Amino acid sequence: MRLATIRGHVTSTVKHPSYCGNRLLIAIPDSADVPPQIVLDNLGAAIGQKVMISSDGSEARKMLGDELSPARWSVCGIIDPEGILL
């Protein structure tokens, strides 16, 4: 799981049928070694919010209800504004 910031979203007409009706957000991971990702979101993350994203494809497939979906990254939690305690 990675910490990331939501910086935007994308729209698409032609896509794998499993994605229909789902939000696709642009997440920029905090660590520089991971490139920006398009992530699935069913929690309602907003632009500017810090989130936790997971690269677990089986979780994404369960979220979409399609075992043949190529989905990989999904938002698995929205971090509280003061939620990172060091």
Next chain:
Amino acid sequence: MGTVIGRVTLSVRSPRYSGERLLLTLPWRRETFTGEEKFDPAIVVYDQLGANAGQQIGISEGREAACPFPKPTPVDAYCAVLIDEIFYKSEL
């Protein structure tokens, strides 16, 4: 995410491939979103949606790329989304 720059064709191929379209794609880096012409090294992406050169696509990489195939297929990058519009906010 990536930008399609061309296509790859095969005459000798794995028997598991059938009717494939292979796209040569430049994966985006975080600088690409802010308008810089910087990309990661090109990768070959399996496509079933019909993307063309110049198009922006969403790529699924890793084990998940082979999930849309009923039989095990040697695919590790799959074009999952043809992107119409990007809304990106660089300054928060």
